[in-house]
Amino acid sequence: MVTPPPDTEHSPLTTKDGWRRFVDDAPACPQWLSACARKRLTDQDRRADDEARLDYHARLVVVATPTVRKIFTTGRRLVLLNRHQISGRRGLIVTGQAGTGKTTAITQLGRNHELLVRQRLGAAAFDGRLPVVYVTVPPRATPKMLAIEFARFLGIPVFRSDTQTAITNAVCDLLIKLRVELALVDEIHNISLATRAGAEASDQLKYLSERIPATFVLAGIEVGASGLFSGVRGQQIAGRYTLTETEPFAYGTTTQRQQWRQLIASMEESLRLHRHKSGSLTKLDAYLHERTDGAIGSLSQLIRGAATEVILDGSEAITRKTLEGITVDQNAEAAHRQRRRRRKTRRDPDADAA
Ligand SMILES: Nc1ncnc2c1ncn2[C@@H]1O[C@H](COP(=O)(O)OP(=O)(O)OP(=O)(O)O)[C@@H](O)[C@H]1O
Ligand SMILES: [Mg+2]
Numbered sequence: 001m002v003t004p005p006p007d008t009e010h011s012p013l014t015t016k017d018g019w020r021r022f023v024d025d026a027p028a029c030p031q032w033l034s035a036c037a038r039k040r041l042t043d044q045d046r047r048a049d050d051e052a053r054l055d056y057h058a059r060l061v062v063v064a065t066p067t068v069r070k071i072f073t074t075g076r077r078l079v080l081l082n083r084h085q086i087s088g089r090r091g092l093i094v095t096g097q098a099g100t101g102k103t104t105a106i107t108q109l110g111r112n113h114e115l116l117v118r119q120r121l122g123a124a125a126f127d128g129r130l131p132v133v134y135v136t137v138p139p140r141a142t143p144k145m146l147a148i149e150f151a152r153f154l155g156i157p158v159f160r161s162d163t164q165t166a167i168t169n170a171v172c173d174l175l176i177k178l179r180v181e182l183a184l185v186d187e188i189h190n191i192s193l194a195t196r197a198g199a200e201a202s203d204q205l206k207y208l209s210e211r212i213p214a215t216f217v218l219a220g221i222e223v224g225a226s227g228l229f230s231g232v233r234g235q236q237i238a239g240r241y242t243l244t245e246t247e248p249f250a251y252g253t254t255t256q257r258q259q260w261r262q263l264i265a266s267m268e269e270s271l272r273l274h275r276h277k278s279g280s281l282t283k284l285d286a287y288l289h290e291r292t293d294g295a296i297g298s299l300s301q302l303i304r305g306a307a308t309e310v311i312l313d314g315s316e317a318i319t320r321k322t323l324e325g326i327t328v329d330q331n332a333e334a335a336h337r338q339r340r341r342r343r344k345t346r347r348d349p350d351a352d353a354a
Contacts, residue, residue, distance in 0.1 A: 013107065014153055019134055022107070023114045030056050030272050035316075038274050050311055053272050057307040060300060062108055063266040066259065067246050071105040071217075072112060074242060079113065079181055079215045088240065091209065091216040093188075095223035096246030099297030099329065102219040105246065106184050109217065110134055113182050130154075130178035133214070137190040142197045143204035147171055150208070154178075168204070172211045180214045188220035193228060202228065206236065216241075248294035251286070261285045263296065267303050275316040284320055291328065291336055298332035 011018035030052040033041075041049065062068070075092055082089040094102045110132040117131040135149040144164040150171040151158050158167055175183075185205065192198035209216045218241070228234055249263060250256040261282055268281040281288070281303065292298035305326040306318045315322070327333065 014135055014149065016130060016133075016153055016155060019110075019132065019153070023111050023132075027056065027059060027061075028052075029270075032272055033274060035274050053311055054308060056272060057304050057311070060267060060304055061270040062104060063263055063296075065101065065105075065263060065296065067101050067244075068105045068108055071244055072109050074244060075106075075109040075182070075215070075217055076113070078242070082215045086213075087210060089209065089213075089215060091218065091241045093223055093228075093237075093241045093243050094217065094219040094246060095243060096221070097248065097295070098221055098331065099295045100246035100248055101296045102221075102246050103186055106186065106217050106219050107134065110182055110184050117181070128178070130175070130180055132182045132184065133175065133180050134184040134186070136186045137188050137201070137220075139190050140192070140195075140197065141190050141201040143168075143200045146201050146204050146208070150175070164204075168208070168211075172208070175212050175214070180212060183209070183212060183214040183216045185216060185218045186220070188218045188223060188228070190220070191228070193231070193234070202237075249289070249296065250294060251289040257285065260289060260294065263299070264288060264303075267300065271303075271307055271318070273307060273310060273316045273318065276310075276318055281318060284323070287320060287323070290339055291323065292332045293335035295329075295332055298328045302326055302328050 011021070013019055013022055030049065033049065038046065038049070071092070071094060078090050078092055094106055096102055114132045117129070118126045121129070133150065133153050135146075135153050138145050138149065144167065147164055147167040148158050151167055154171065154174050156167075156170050156174065188205075191201045191205070193202055205216075205218075224243070228237060249260045251260055264285055265279075265282045268276075268278065288299060288302070292302060302323060303318070305328070306322045309326065310316055310318055310322055
């Protein structure tokens with residue numbers, strides 16, 4: 001038997017309990033204390049303050065980046081347009097490099113949509129509804145595995161002897177009953193059209209999107225390149241889905257630099273550090289771009305890592321030196337090394353030859 005995860009407070013986002021907690025979650029922002037006020041705290045209170053801030057910086061805020069805004073607007077419009085469509089509903093594909101904010105943007109779309117439905121209906125009428133479902137495609141997905149992911153979200157028990165058709169029917173029937181409106185399917189690059197099982201999983205996804213009266217939003221890394229749009233099946237997907245690309249932040253034109261600085265400023269404003277000088281991170285915009293290659297995931301990792309570091313060492317202010325001591329993901333580190341090497345070669349053309 002493939003048992004659904006237990007209903008604990010650690011349920012992942014890909015279960016209805018985990019999703020509900022994510023929608024309800026309004027992270028508490030720790031109180032900001034001046035260095036003086038902090039000095040007056042007892043040791044115990046100071047430790048509690050540190051603990052609350054370490055927890056807070058482990059997540060930080062979600063910034064309303066151009067990507068988040070665009071996906072919200074497009075997704076919302078599609079949900080409204082699809083409301084009375086019986087078939088041929090339109091969907092959205094979010095594609096881009098790793099760590100460019102695809103999951104964040106689609107889950108924020110889902111969260112906002114669910115909150116809007118709750119607001120529109122009121123608590124009593126909302127009861128018993130499930131406007132949003134969120135699943136991730138497992139590696140080397142088969143059609144049955146895909147149906148099981150939906151079952152897992154819903155908490156439908158699945159037995160080894162259950163056929164793909166039985167699971168699919170149970171999932172579709174329950175989702176219709178729960179009045180789902182938005183189906184978020186993440187990590188679709190795990191569907192490989194090069195294999196038979198992958199091609200069948202892609203068909204299954206299309207079948208689910210026909211049977212479930214919801215707007216489908218698919219997200220994955222470089223989806224265009226994975227062959228999802230090739231062949232007859234691919235053409236049908238391409239004809240129904242709007243494509244939105246998530247990209248790393250560029251640092252070329254004045255507008256691009258402004259957008260990058262705005263992103264840093266939003267993250268910096270959300271910091272809760274006792275001695276951090278506001279604006280000092282924003283001034284390091286060029287350095288931060290070089291370190292992260294413009295990837296929001298790497299920037300977030302770098303700033304959150306530095307915030308954690310300065311809480312632990314008691315310095316309470318992020319400087320360039322702190323940032324230099326933090327290692328980020330391999331993609332960003334490799335891009336950073338390459339840029340440094342190129343700069344060095346430009347300054348001293350013989351350096352590489354030597
Ligand atoms: N709008 C945002 N505001 C703040 N932080 C963000 C935002 N978008 C992304 N991030 C940060 O970047 C990290 C990576 O984002 P996310 O997981 O959404 O990217 P992804 O494109 O789905 O990555 P992958 O391709 O690896 O699945 C997140 O953990 C989060 O810390
Ligand atoms: Mg993701």
